[in-house]
Amino acid sequence: MPQEEKTVVIRDERYDAQRIETKWFERWQQDESLYAAEPDSTKPKYYVLEMLPYPSGALHMGHVRNYSIGDALARYMWMNGYNVLHPMGWDSFGLPAENAAIANNTPPREWTLRNIANMKAQMKRLGFGYDWSREVTTCLPEYYRWNQWFFLKLFEKGLAYRKKSKVNWCPKCCTVLANEQVVAGNCWRHEDTPVEQRELEQWFLRITQYAEELLRDLDRLKGWPDKVATMQRNWIGRSEGALVDFDLGGTVGPAGSTISVFTTRVDTIYGATSVQLAPEHPLVADMTAKDPELRAKVDQLIAEQRKAKEIGDIGAIEKHGVNTGRFARNPFTEQPVPVWVANYILMDYGTGAIMSVPAHDERDYEFAKKYNLEIRLVIVPRPDDPDETVVEPALPFTTLNGSLVNSGPFSGLDCEEAIQKMSEHAEKKGFGKATVTFRLKDWGISRQRYWGTPIPMLYCEKDGIVPVAEKDLPVILPEQVDITLTGGSPLGRVPEFVNATCPKCGGPARRETDTMDTFVDSSWYFYRYTDAHNDRVPFDSKTAGYWFPIDQYIGGVEHAILHLIYSRFWTKFMRDMGLVKNDEPAERLFTQGMIIKDGAKMSKSLGNVVTPDEMVARYGADSARMYTLFATSPDSELDWQDSGIEGIQRFLARVYRFVARHAPNSSAQARRAASSSDGPLLPEARQIQRKLHKTIKRVSDDFRGRWHFNTCVAAIMELVNELYAAEDAIAKGAIPVSLLAETQRDLALLLAPFAPYLAHELWEMLGEPESLLRAPWPKYDPALAKEEEIEIPVQVNGKLRSRITVPADLGGDEVKGRALADEKVKAAIAGKQVVNVIIVPGKLVNIVVR
RNA sequence: GCGAAAGUGGCGGAAUUGGCAGACGCACCAGACUUAGGAUCUGGCGGGGAAACCCAUGGGGGUUCGAGUCCCCCCUUUCGCACCA
Numbered sequence: 001m002p003q004e005e006k007t008v009v010i011r012d013e014r015y016d017a018q019r020i021e022t023k024w025f026e027r028w029q030q031d032e033s034l035y036a037a038e039p040d041s042t043k044p045k046y047y048v049l050e051m052l053p054y055p056s057g058a059l060h061m062g063h064v065r066n067y068s069i070g071d072a073l074a075r076y077m078w079m080n081g082y083n084v085l086h087p088m089g090w091d092s093f094g095l096p097a098e099n100a101a102i103a104n105n106t107p108p109r110e111w112t113l114r115n116i117a118n119m120k121a122q123m124k125r126l127g128f129g130y131d132w133s134r135e136v137t138t139c140l141p142e143y144y145r146w147n148q149w150f151f152l153k154l155f156e157k158g159l160a161y162r163k164k165s166k167v168n169w170c171p172k173c174c175t176v177l178a179n180e181q182v183v184a185g186n187c188w189r190h191e192d193t194p195v196e197q198r199e200l201e202q203w204f205l206r207i208t209q210y211a212e213e214l215l216r217d218l219d220r221l222k223g224w225p226d227k228v229a230t231m232q233r234n235w236i237g238r239s240e241g242a243l244v245d246f247d248l249g250g251t252v253g254p255a256g257s258t259i260s261v262f263t264t265r266v267d268t269i270y271g272a273t274s275v276q277l278a279p280e281h282p283l284v285a286d287m288t289a290k291d292p293e294l295r296a297k298v299d300q301l302i303a304e305q306r307k308a309k310e311i312g313d314i315g316a317i318e319k320h321g322v323n324t325g326r327f328a329r330n331p332f333t334e335q336p337v338p339v340w341v342a343n344y345i346l347m348d349y350g351t352g353a354i355m356s357v358p359a360h361d362e363r364d365y366e367f368a369k370k371y372n373l374e375i376r377l378v379i380v381p382r383p384d385d386p387d388e389t390v391v392e393p394a395l396p397f398t399t400l401n402g403s404l405v406n407s408g409p410f411s412g413l414d415c416e417e418a419i420q421k422m423s424e425h426a427e428k429k430g431f432g433k434a435t436v437t438f439r440l441k442d443w444g445i446s447r448q449r450y451w452g453t454p455i456p457m458l459y460c461e462k463d464g465i466v467p468v469a470e471k472d473l474p475v476i477l478p479e480q481v482d483i484t485l486t487g488g489s490p491l492g493r494v495p496e497f498v499n500a501t502c503p504k505c506g507g508p509a510r511r512e513t514d515t516m517d518t519f520v521d522s523s524w525y526f527y528r529y530t531d532a533h534n535d536r537v538p539f540d541s542k543t544a545g546y547w548f549p550i551d552q553y554i555g556g557v558e559h560a561i562l563h564l565i566y567s568r569f570w571t572k573f574m575r576d577m578g579l580v581k582n583d584e585p586a587e588r589l590f591t592q593g594m595i596i597k598d599g600a601k602m603s604k605s606l607g608n609v610v611t612p613d614e615m616v617a618r619y620g621a622d623s624a625r626m627y628t629l630f631a632t633s634p635d636s637e638l639d640w641q642d643s644g645i646e647g648i649q650r651f652l653a654r655v656y657r658f659v660a661r662h663a664p665n666s667s668a669q670a671r672r673a674a675s676s677s678d679g680p681l682l683p684e685a686r687q688i689q690r691k692l693h694k695t696i697k698r699v700s701d702d703f704r705g706r707w708h709f710n711t712c713v714a715a716i717m718e719l720v721n722e723l724y725a726a727e728d729a730i731a732k733g734a735i736p737v738s739l740l741a742e743t744q745r746d747l748a749l750l751l752a753p754f755a756p757y758l759a760h761e762l763w764e765m766l767g768e769p770e771s772l773l774r775a776p777w778p779k780y781d782p783a784l785a786k787e788e789e790i791e792i793p794v795q796v797n798g799k800l801r802s803r804i805t806v807p808a809d810l811g812g813d814e815v816k817g818r819a820l821a822d823e824k825v826k827a828a829i830a831g832k833q834v835v836n837v838i839i840v841p842g843k844l845v846n847i848v849v850r
Numbered sequence: 851g852c853g854a855a856a857g858u859g860g861c862g863g864a865a866u867u868g869g870c871a872g873a874c875g876c877a878c879c880a881g882a883c884u885u886a887g888g889a890u891c892u893g894g895c896g897g898g899g900a901a902a903c904c905c906a907u908g909g910g911g912g913u914u915c916g917a918g919u920c921c922c923c924c925c926u927u928u929c930g931c932a933c934c935a
Contacts, residue, residue: 014889184932227854227930234853234931241935263935276935308933317933344933354935363933439934557929630875631862637928639862647875657890701866711864714874721874724891793870798916800870838915844869848915 013660015653017620021757025125034773035074035129041083047547048074049526049586051555051563052089052136055115056096059122059612061595061602062556065628065638069592069709070554071128072629072753076703078129079752079777085547086129087529089136090116093144093452094518095173095189098483101451108451109479112139122612126621127756129773134532138521139451143528145474146538147520148456150570152467153577155457159206162465166280166348167444169198175448176202178517179441180235180562185309188562197306203455203514204442207569211236211438214568223588228560235561237439242266242423243351244432246275246328246337253286259328259339262350262437265360265400266426267418270407271378272355273368275328275339276321278347279305287324287339297322301343308343319344319367330355331431332408332422342367350437358396365396378406382414443566445517450483450490452515460502460509469503475511489513522563523570526550526585538579545581553586560591590634590707597640610640622755623649629709629754652758655720655751659744662730663765665737684729685739686788688722692743693785695719696778699750709754716750723747741766746778794819795846796828804845812839819845 028034050070053063074086090112097108104111116137123130136143154160168177170187181188182195207214215236218229241264251257259275277284279301288295301320308317321342328339337355344363345354358368358375368375379402381393393402400415410418426432446455454475456468468475478497483490491497491513502509524538530547531539555563571585594601597608615624627645631638681689698715702708723743729735745766752759752772763772787808792815794802802824806815816837819825825847832849839845 230854231930237934239934261935265935319933344935346934349934351935356935361935363935366933437934560930633863636856636863641862641876643876644862651875654890706866708864708866710862711866711874714864717874727891791870795870795916798869798914803870836915838869840869840916844916846869846915 013657015649015656015758017622017649017652017757020761021125021127021620021622024757024760025127028127029124032133035086036131036133037085038083043081043083045085045547046077046082046552047085047550048077048552049085049087049529049550049554051553051559052091052522052525053119054091054094054096055112055119057115057118059119059126061610061612061615061628061640064126064612064615064624065595065634066554066556066592067123067126067128068625068628068754069590069634069707070552071625071756072709073552073554073703074129075753075756075773076777078774079749081776085134085529086131087134087136087526087532088123088128088130088132089134089525089529090119090138091518091522091525092116092137092139093515093521095175095449095451097139097451098449101483107479108483109139112451125616126612126625129756134529136525136528136532138518138525141474141476142533142535143525144453144477144521146524146528147453147516148468148473148475149470149538150520150524151456151516152470152473154205154573155467157573157577159209159573160203161206162201162203164199164201166197167200167202168195169200170195173449176200176444176446178444178519180443180519180565194309200446202444202446203457203512204444205569207443207566208438208440210569210572211238211440212436213572214440214565217568217584221584221589224586225557225589225591228557228564228589228591231560232565235440235565239264239437239439241350241435241437242419242426242432243435244269244331244355244426246330246355247431248283248326248328248339249336252283252326253289255282255286259283259353260351261353261355262435263355265357265415265419266422266432267404267407267410267413267415268357268360268378269330269332269355269422270404270410271357271359271376272330272333272337273358273374273376274337274356276342276345276354276356276364276367277324277339278345278352279341279343280347281341281345281352283353284324284341287326294322294324298341301341305343305346317344319363319370321367321371323371331426331429338373340371348441349439360396360398362396362398376406378404379415380405443517443569445520446514447517448489448514450477450481450515452518453477453520454491454497455512455514455516457512458500458502458509459512460505460507462507463502463504463509466502466504466509472503477515489515491515519563519566523567524574526553526567527574527580541579544579548580549582549584550586552588552590554590554592556594557591564589592634593632593637595628595638595640602640610642615645619645619649620652620757622652622757626652626713626754630713631710633706633708633710635707651717651720652755654724655747655762656758658720658723659747659762659765662740662744663762663767665740681736681739682729682734684726684734685736688726688735688743689739689784690787691719691722692746693781695750696746696780697782697785700777700780703753713754716747716754719743719747719750748772749775749778790842792819792842793844794822794825795844796825797848798846801825801828808842812841815839815841815845819847 048070050066074084077084092112097112100111101108138144151160168182170177170190170193172190172193173187177187177195185194187193187195215238218232221229241262243260243262245258245260248257279298284298288298304320321340324339324341326339327336329336356364358364358373359377360379379397382403403414404411404418410422423434454477456473456475458466458468460466478494481490481494498511498513500509500511527539527544530544534540567585574580575583600606600608602609623645627648630648631644695715699712702712726735748759748762760772789805790808791803791805793800794804802822804818804822806818816839829847829849834847835850836848
């Protein structure tokens with residue numbers, strides 16, 4: 001062998017994610033309109049939306065997961081010929097900016113915009129395909145002026161109002177929280193910080209006006225997870241019942257002379273043996289005004305109730321009560337019953353007062369036993385046979401499936417019928433009526449903080465509360481404001497802001513210094529995406545009408561009753577003001593699972609955090625994205641394993657090497673030259689072709705159905721494994737160049753939603769001149785996916801005994817014949833009688849013997 | 851306490867409609883290539899057994915020719931709700 005002739009080593013080109021991704025990243029940077037939705041498109045529209053992030057500083061893996069799902073879908077829809085709207089923005093008002101400002105001495109605006117710049121760069125580096133021309137940044141006046149505009153409209157319609165009331169106060173946030181932001185008695189942002197109650201003047205939005213519709217329309221949201229619908233149903237908490245007035249026999253104080261109670265079981269009212277008031281009920285204040293001893297006892301009850309609320313376990317409170325010594329008249333029995341104050345009665349539900357029916361309510365029973373109150377039986381099991389003797393039920397007897405006794409003219413009625421009749425009776429007599437109560441309360445949106453939308457209201461000594469004129473919007477949030485945590489709204493310390501002129505009288509007026517809850521920003525942002533630069537209206541109705549409703553919304557389940565109920569409310573309000581036509585913002589909702597590592601949620605304190613930057617640097621964006629989709633199905637909790645992402649990187653490298661090796665022979669030119677000479681395919685070639693089409697089907701089906709992208713990726717891996725197994729056949733020339741080329745081409749297309757960088761690189765390596773971005777999704781051909789021969793398991797009495805290989809279209813009788821003729825089967829059924837043979841076509845044969 | 855979801859190899863997880871349990875990946879083992887390998891390729895990999903076979907989807911019962919899948923009871927975990935009158 002001549003020395004100078006070097007051995008030709010076929011060195012596979014190494015998959016260099018950084019090189020490939022940098023190259024495409026730079027190309028994509030050049031073209032801002034790459035992922036732009038088309039104006040005046042004839043294609044069907046598709047609006048895919050992921051929840052916009054709070055710009056906290058950097059993306060976390062949860063974002064990567066969320067956006068990888070959305071981006072895969074967007075890319076799939078583009079490739080399937082849809083006009084896709086896929087926007088992104090920043091939920092950029094809110095407390096952390098202020099806290100960071102205090103900690104780092106950086107103005108909130110600067111801190112926020114810097115974070116946005118960083119996170120946007122991260123998103124671009126991850127390869128997410130957003131239409132950045134529609135970017136929405138909620139902390140900029142171009143956006144928040146429309147929050148103010150909406151507020152004025154709400155005020156006009158009486159849907160925004162000011163009220164002094166007890167509100168939730170987070171001592172760490174130094175501001176008020178909406179009911180939805182209180183989780184088990186604690187602040188949603190500070191899970192170890194109990195919420196306090198403070199009496200404050202606040203702006204509220206009348207979401208309760210839509211309570212009924214918000215509840216009813218949940219049934220129409222077929223594309224939403226049941227879990228979310230259930231959570232919203234519970235939150236809205238609709239309850240049908242009756243209000244009944246118990247007369248106190250003379251005015252007690254300013255609060256009046258009757259106690260109005262709410263009950264869902266008015267049928268049990270003849271068994272009511274006391275009335276129980278919430279300790280904070282206004283009548284209690286009247287009753288205790290001249291009775292310091294009673295006052296002290298009530299204060300004790302209030303303290304107990306607060307404490308229970310603060311530890312978030314009001315359910316476990318030890319029931320206590322105190323007898324006021326007063327009596328109220330039951331309007332049905334016309335008997336007086338004692339009035340008590342009890343710590344288990346909540347002022348913020350119903351009327352803050354109940355009638356206590358110990359015989360038919362567990363809580364009342366427990367209370368009555370403790371204080372020796374009268375227990376009067378008024379409901380008994382409904383007898384099937386009228387002659388049957390009435391059995392005394394075990395107490396408390398709480399079923400609705402009974403009938404009334406000891407109930408005057410209503411005795412003998414069934415419970416449900418009695419509820420209706422008795423409500424009517426009360427209404428006719430003027431001491432009550434049927435009613436519906438909701439747990440949902442109006443949305444308190446005032447925040448005593450700086451970094452939010454100024455509420456566009458003025459206080460004039462002469463004209464009172466006056467809205468800012470529409471033409472004077474936006475009310476600009478001033479900069480250079482001292483934001484220390486001394487309490488009180490920071491804006492109140494800025495005279496240039498506070499001092500204004502009343503638009504009505506021209507006299508001096510004081511500006512509202514509270515800002516809006518940031519959930520206002522996110523309640524309608526997705527409409528702004530459709531027309532992001534409109535400076536006359538929040539968005540053009542017609543344009544929004546084209547895109548809405550959102551076809552697919554994707555985000556975390558933690559917003560199930562915050563953002564998702566507020567934005568449903570906002571949509572209904574906008575519909576009523578004629579701005580939109582849709583009743584609901586999103587047709588389909590998907591809630592992805594959390595990411596955990598080492599058995600816990602990633603957190604700095606546990607030191608189990610994996611950052612996107614780190615993953616991109618080490619493995620590349622494609623690997624990071626694909627791993628979040630491969631590790632498990634998108635709706636399950638994802639258990640992060642570093643070795644798992646390595647496996648994905650290995651797979652992508654395998655794909656790359658294969659194409660790098662075979663692309664030169666598979667270019668478009670070579671394909672054309674070869675395809676004309678192709679004859680019928682050899683079995684090795686058919687196998688590749690079959691696998692390809694099966695893979696196309698599996699991936700396509702999942703995009704349209706259950707979104708188990710983990711199995712999609714697995715299917716593509718199987719295809720690649722098959723290609724590696726065919727290397728010998730390729731070397732022998734058993735695989736036509738045209739088929740090999742087509743397979744690689746489709747492989748690139750199949751990978752595009754999950755690993756766009758590599759897919760683009762492969763596409764280019766294969767000599768494709770057009771962009772991959774909107775290349776048509778590969779078409780599944782059932783004829784090509786079909787198996788010529790299949791292996792069928794043969795069971796005897798349900799136990800696997802053999803496998804037979806038969807032509808795929810062989811008839812049932814023949815399959816049966818071959819199964820019975822199989823040697824192993826014969827041995828298994830020898831000496832036994834065949835009772836039945838079950839044939840599942842194409843699947844299995846089961847021979848039943850005795 | 852109420853409601854929902856889940857429980858499958860050493861690990862993450864497949865099994866879409868009741869039809870071959872463990873796809874795919876990780877880890878591990880063996881071999882090939884190699885100066886070397888933490889690269890790559892090939893093969894193996896639930897448990898028991900020499901094998902034939904047997905056992906196995908949290909536990910126990912049931913329905914069925916056939917059950918991870920359906921039904922009943924129980925256990926565990928996660929999530930949501932929790933005096934809502």
